[in-house]
Amino acid sequence: MTLYFTRDHEWISVEGDRATVGITDYAQAQLGDIVFVEVPPAGATLDKGKEAAVVESVKAASDVYAPVSGEVIEGNGALESDPALVNTSPEEEGWFFRLALADPSELDGLMDADAYKAFVATL
């Protein structure tokens, strides 16, 4: 399992050609109390850089863009009834969706945990 991070504060956990995507702890802290999450349904095709999910905090709505392309295997249904999971467990129980990677080379150039940590430190 390899963990990648984007400058848009998403994490991607990759195992073979399968990836799980969520938002980082930094992102959830910036958003504040999350009250609504809309994740893509199984079977949806996501294109890298296009809207994939919506996350709303008390104060604002934000889009989550697909960090990589692929077909959605599963959206995290638990977020519908308990969106605050993204606050309490952003990088585990608060995952957004799993997908089958269309092009694993899209992962090239993404940050690892140390590079992301260094990136966040500059913000």
Next chain:
Amino acid sequence: MSDHDHQPDGREAGGDEPDDAPVPLPLDGWHRAHGARMVPFAGHAMPLQYEGIIAEHLWTRESAGLFDVSHMGQLLLSGEGVAEALEALLPGDMAGLGEGRMRYSLLLAEDGGILDDLMVTRRGNGFHVVVNGATKYDDIAHLHEHLPEGVMLNHMDEQALIAVQGPKAVNALARLAPGVEGLSFMTAGAFRIDGVDIWVSRSGYTGEDGFESALPAAAATRIASLLAGQPEVKPAGLGARDSLRLEAGLPLYGHDLDPETTPLMAGLGFAIPKRRREQGGFPGHARLMLEREDGPAVRRVGVGVDGRQPVREGAVILDVEGAEVGRITSGGFSPTLQRPIAMGYVAAPLAAAGTPLTLGQRGKLFTGAVEPLPFVPHHYVRKGA
């Protein structure tokens, strides 16, 4: 990720200051020391939240929140004929306002549009007026232009304003300023905390019982620490202030009220007493009388939204045929009710409670219905109660 909207409160930021650099308020350092996330607001840096908006919101509803509202403009108007001069600009009963009595009023344009909403309190020979932060410089210019010679306007920008709101606010404040418990809703008086003269009113912007204290900026940090040191009180930011006032059905200037809206459109006819209505002599009186006769074309309503996703300012309101019949002016997720709520203006025939509405936001449709305001009942401590 990318934000669709600015922070709901951040939208008031800027524009009204001659300089874009935020002007620090007296409690700036105090907020930062208490872990606040600061945001630009009305030309100042203000605390958006400390531990979190929902926690601060719920704590205010069950105990007491401390809100720094020092960005608001505090004006003292005095001089010969000050009551009559104010009545020429506002539709309230200034002449009949007794010492320490507070009224909600509106600064009106000639066409009856709302330039600002404000609180006026009779204080000795003058009036203590609290106006919105984002509009304070425009208000001062408007007053300077229209007040007659002999009426003095003192912008008390050396004063802080601290609100303590919630059912236990009275316990906390009365421990420090004995006697405040004797005030009833919308009355005010002079008190002392730790040797500092403060002007306290029993009023606020959350729908809860509570107090607002005007005090010298130099003492603000010390008094804020004394207040926040009471076991009932925790600091709360602008985020909670916005969600609390939305639940309470209270309009926010620049969002739910603006120069295009009139008092009757906004459901604020209570701010115009009978004598003023009958005698006139304030801007927009003719329009008011027409709207009383025919009813305003649009009305401010509460909107309950189905599902869990908030519908926010700017969303369109559609009738069953899909025609645009209004706009959402404030919206969010209610921490108390655990569902999305909103406020907006709809064509008057659709303003009755229970009227089904469709809402459109970012290409997505939502269903909802007109809901009576407030969403969460007020808990004011009225005289004789």
